[in-house]
Amino acid sequence: MTDLIRLxxxxxxxxxxxxxASAVEAxxxxxxxxxxxxxxxxxFLHVDEAGALAAAERVDRARAAGEELGxxxxxxxxxxxxxxxxxxxxxxxxxxxxxxxxxxDSTIVQRLRAAGTVIVGKTNMDEFAMGSSTExxxxxxxxxxxxxxxxxxxxxxxxxxxxxxxxxxxxxxSDTGGSIRQPGAVTGTVGAKPTYGGTSxxxxxxFSSSLDTPGPCARTVVDAALLHAVIGGHDRRDSTSIPQPVxxxxxxxxxxxxxDLSGVRLGLVSQFSGEGAEPGVMAAFGExxxxxxxxxxxxxxxxxxxxxxxxxxxYLIAPSECSSNLARFDGVRYGLRVGDDGQRxxxxxxxxxxxxxxxxxxxxxxxxxxxxxxxxxxxAYYGQAQKVRTLITRDFTAAFERVDVLVSPTTPFVAFPFxxxxxxxxxxxxxxxxxxxxxxxxxxxxxxxxxxxxxLPVGFQIMAPTMADDRMYRVAAALESAVGTLTPPAL
Amino acid sequence: MAAISRxxxxxxxxxxxxxxxxxxxDTFAGQLDVILQxxxxxxxxxxxxxxxxxxxxxxTNVLRDDVAEPCxxxxxxxxxxxxxxxDRFRVPRILDEEA
Numbered sequence: 379m380t381d382l383i384r385l386x387x388x389x390x391x392x393x394x395x396x397x398x399a400s401a402v403e404a405x406x407x408x409x410x411x412x413x414x415x416x417x418x419x420x421x422f423l424h425v426d427e428a429g430a431l432a433a434a435e436r437v438d439r440a441r442a443a444g445e446e447l448g449x450x451x452x453x454x455x456x457x458x459x460x461x462x463x464x465x466x467x468x469x470x471x472x473x474x475x476x477x478x479x480x481x482x483d484s485t486i487v488q489r490l491r492a493a494g495t496v497i498v499g500k501t502n503m504d505e506f507a508m509g510s511s512t513e514x515x516x517x518x519x520x521x522x523x524x525x526x527x528x529x530x531x532x533x534x535x536x537x538x539x540x541x542x543x544x545x546x547x548x549x550x551x552s553d554t555g556g557s558i559r560q561p562g563a564v565t566g567t568v569g570a571k572p573t574y575g576g577t578s579x580x581x582x583x584x585f586s587s588s589l590d591t592p593g594p595c596a597r598t599v600v601d602a603a604l605l606h607a608v609i610g611g612h613d614r615r616d617s618t619s620i621p622q623p624v625x626x627x628x629x630x631x632x633x634x635x636x637x638d639l640s641g642v643r644l645g646l647v648s649q650f651s652g653e654g655a656e657p658g659v660m661a662a663f664g665e666x667x668x669x670x671x672x673x674x675x676x677x678x679x680x681x682x683x684x685x686x687x688x689x690x691x692x693y694l695i696a697p698s699e700c701s702s703n704l705a706r707f708d709g710v711r712y713g714l715r716v717g718d719d720g721q722r723x724x725x726x727x728x729x730x731x732x733x734x735x736x737x738x739x740x741x742x743x744x745x746x747x748x749x750x751x752x753x754x755x756x757x758a759y760y761g762q763a764q765k766v767r768t769l770i771t772r773d774f775t776a777a778f779e780r781v782d783v784l785v786s787p788t789t790p791f792v793a794f795p796f797x798x799x800x801x802x803x804x805x806x807x808x809x810x811x812x813x814x815x816x817x818x819x820x821x822x823x824x825x826x827x828x829x830x831x832x833x834l835p836v837g838f839q840i841m842a843p844t845m846a847d848d849r850m851y852r853v854a855a856a857l858e859s860a861v862g863t864l865t866p867p868a869l
Numbered sequence: 870m871a872a873i874s875r876x877x878x879x880x881x882x883x884x885x886x887x888x889x890x891x892x893x894x895d896t897f898a899g900q901l902d903v904i905l906q907x908x909x910x911x912x913x914x915x916x917x918x919x920x921x922x923x924x925x926x927x928x929t930n931v932l933r934d935d936v937a938e939p940c941x942x943x944x945x946x947x948x949x950x951x952x953x954x955x956d957r958f959r960v961p962r963i964l965d966e967e968a
Contacts, residue, residue, distance in 0.1 A: 481945035575926040588924045617931040618924070690908040701885065708886075710958050715951030718961050725886065727961040733888040741889065742897060745881045746904060749873065752881075762911045764921030769914065771922060804903050820925025844925070 382407040387453045387547040387601040394437070394452040401437035401452030405430050405496050408454040412498065412545045415869045420520045421530075421540040423459050424467045425499040430454065433496045440494070449604055451494030456546040458537050459500040460507055461592065462581040463487050466497075470583045471505040471515040471533075474735025475713045484581020485613045486550060486592050493608045498546055501536030505737045506704065507557050507585045509533050510809035513800055514739040522565060524834055524866045528793040531561030531809075537595045538565040542866050548605050549595040554586050555692055556789070556813025558593050559825035563788035563837020566827045566864035568602045568854070569595045571813075573845050574820035575620040577606075578613035586699040587618075589692075589817045597863060599826060599855040603631035606847070622845060630848035634855030640674030642853060645781030649685045650812060655790035658831025663787045666828035666838045669860040670785075670853070678781050682773035687766045688815040693807055694750045694763035695818070701747025704740065707732060742803060767818045774819045778843045783853055786812045788825040788837030812839060822847040826854040827864045835864050872905040873898065 382390060382404050393399045409427055416422055437452040457463065460470045462480035464487075469475040483491070490497060504514040512520045512535035522530040523542040530539040537549035538561035551558035553571035562569025570593050577592045584590060594605035610624035644667070652660040671677060709715040709731035710724075717730035736744070750759035777784060790811050799805040816823040821844045828838035838857060842849040875898040882889045882897075889897070947953040 478949050481941045481949065575928075614933050618926050618928065620926060620928075684914065687911055687914055690910045693904065693908045694911065705886075709951060710960055711946075712949045713951065718952070720962075722961060724961045724963045726888075729883075729886045729888040732886050733890075736887070738893070738896075741882075741885075741887055741893070742901060742904070744885045744887065745878060745897065745901060746908075748881045748885045749877075749901075749905070752884075758912060759908070761921060762914070762916060763908075764923060765916035765919040766911050766914050767922040768919050769916065771925070802903065803900050804907050807904075807907075818922075818925075 383411045383544040385547065386598045387450060387596060388604060390547060391450050391453050395447055401434035401496060402431060404452055405434040405454055405498065408498055408546055415543050416545060418521065418526060418869060419523055419539050419543045419545070420518060421501055421536045421543060421545055422456070422499045423469060423502050423517055423536070426466050426497060429466060430496050430498045433491070437494045448493045448608070450548070450608055453495050453548060454498045454546045455490055455495045456499055456501045456537055456540040456549040457487060457497055458503055458534050458551050460503060460552050460583045461486055461550060463497065463500065466500065468500065470507070471503040471517065472735065472737070472740070473516040473714065474707050478712050482581065485578035485615060486609045487581065489609050495548065495608070501534070501540055501549060503536055504533035505740050506583065506700070507533040507552055507554055508700070508739050508743055510556070510560055510806050511799065512536065513796065514737055516737055519796060522793045523869060524566065524793065528795055529564070531564040531793065533557040534561045534595065538562055538567050538569065541565065541567045541595060541597050543869060547597060548601060550592060550609070551595045552582055552590055552592045553817065554589045554696060555817050556810045558595060559813050559823060559837065559839060560789045560809055562595060562825040564793040564835060566835030566866060567595060567597055568599055568824065568826050570602050570606060570824040571816065571822060572606060572610060572847055573620065573822045575618050576624065576822070576845065576847065577610050578616045578619055580613055580615040584703040586696040587703060588699060589696060599851060599858045600628070600631045600635065603627040603851050620845065625845060625848040627848050627851045631851040631855040634852035635859050637673055637856055637859045639670060639853065639856050642675045643781040644670060644675050644677050645680040645777050645784040646677055647685060647784055647786055648679050648681050649683065650786045654808065654811060655787060656792065656831065659787050659791060659836050662829035662831050662836035663838060666857060666861065667785065670857060673856050673860060680777040680780055680784070682777055684766060684769040684773050685815050688770055688818055689807065689811055691763040691766040691770070692810070692814045692818060694759050695767065697743040697747035698750045698760050699747070701744045701751065704744055707735065739803065770815055771819045774821060783849050784841040786839045788812060788839040792831050792834035792836060816841050820844055822850055824850045824854045826857055828857060828861055830864070871902050872909065873902050
């Protein structure tokens with residue numbers, strides 16, 4: 379078997395089901411690839427070779443015993459280090475959790491195991507998923523396989539880079555303000571944020587609980603849909619989980635792949651006309667839009683007047699929720715403890731632990747959130763941001779009365795060089811300009827490669843109504859059929 | 870005018886249980902001022918009567934069946950703690966008096 383690492387997940391699962399390759403061979407091929415290139419890419423924080431091979435052996439035994447295999451059985455998957463894995467180190471990219479081995483699996487990981495996928499390791503991320511470049515990881519940045527001097531996006535840059543470097547055909551991310559879609563865009567891969575509540579947050583280390591959404595990352599749209607179907611659906615352990623079946627995402631992706639979009643109305647948001655975006659990004663987006671009209675889609679301009687306030691609203695709501703969520707890192711139950719000399723009080727030890735364990739971006743957001751929630755500022759900041767969130771939701775609802783999906787570039791700029799946006803944190807936040815409105819609304823959105831600008835990938839974003847995740851997969855697969863997948867230069 | 874002073878940042882850090890250094894205060898004060906000035910733009914929106922959204926999923930009072938289930942194994946949970954004694958988490962001194 380030559381290139382097991384370059385197959386799509388669907389094709390690899392097919393090869394395993396037909397006995398053309400074993401799950402152990404597929405896993406070994408990916409582990410070898412990781413050993414070969416991850417020194418350059420640094421997508422992984424932890425590689426679980428023994429666990430992966432054991433999982434692959436179980437799939438091979440099940441096949442030999444004639445058991446029916448799931449559609450992704452035996453396929454390697456890389457998991458963002460924000461999801462708990464029992465007995466396997468989980469850090470969320472933070473020093474405060476260094477060496478922690480969770481006593482339980484997150485629901486997403488339980489479902490990955492039940493489906494027979496092979497978890498090869500945990501991927502790098504900005505600390506606690508706060509960032510757009512992985513430069514805020516306490517363990518150093520991941521490098522973009524397209525250009526090792528540039529960022530792979532964030533926070534889930536490790537998952538996206540693992541796909542682009544052929545270290546795994548599937549990966550899991552989490553999207554609070556764009557952390558699945560923006561890394562997908564800048565690495566030329568596919569990243570989908572499901573409807574909020576469509577995928578379980580049980581065992582997802584919380585950043586901003588009203589926004590956090592785990593989801594699938596892949597190199598093809600159908601692969602992302604297959605993974606979405608495996609991990610999605612109601613979970614009684616998450617009280618915000620929607621008690622409805624997963625939308626028919628796989629069927630929609632297969633339908634879209636036929637390249638027919640007749641009758642589909644695409645909404646072009648007039649507020650996203652390109653201000654703040656690179657000309658090369660807007661050019662690639664415009665070409666993709668033309669391709670979609672050739673496939674039968676109709677483009678309708680829609681106005682979403684409150685979208686311009688999405689970024690400020692998000693950077694009040696998310697830090698507020700994070701300042702509350704991260705209070706659990708108190709140096710008592712898990713992770714780091716600093717300064718416990720038998721004399722210092724709990725409060726002093728807690729302050730020293732959090733000072734040593736958190737990086738600068740996490741501290742900034744905790745402080746901003748504490749400010750926005752404090753009496754005297756609550757109404758003007760957090761309360762006002764929640765009202766703006768309502769208005770943004772109304773903009774979406776009104777737009778979806780006229781169109782089936784909204785479209786935009788995923789991110790205003792292609793992968794940027796390391797260090798170019800870390801000194802002014804607000805410059806980093808601008809990477810989320812086009813992705814954030816969807817998070818505030820709660821609907822699904824996907825990023826699919828649509829071309830290159832200066833030799834670097836550009837992502838096309840499709841946003842759909844709540845629990846209409848199937849729509850975005852149809853349009854994304856149609857675009858993919860017209861554009862093809864993007865292949866990075868050899869490492 | 871600055872939206873936030875160095876003293877306010879120091880106060881918020883204390884409330885947040887972050888023993889920040891003087892150097893960090895110097896850096897953060899300017900950065901947080903830039904961020905706060907940018908996010909304060911939400912105030913431009915006329916939203917007096919608009920109800921706030923805390924959550925996009927309209928679910929309330931989600932309860933699950935009152936069925937006893939095994940909890941996590943104690944040894945595995947305590948193995949991840951920074952300090953444990955007598956099958957419990959051990960905490961630093963919690964009272965103000967001398968230990």
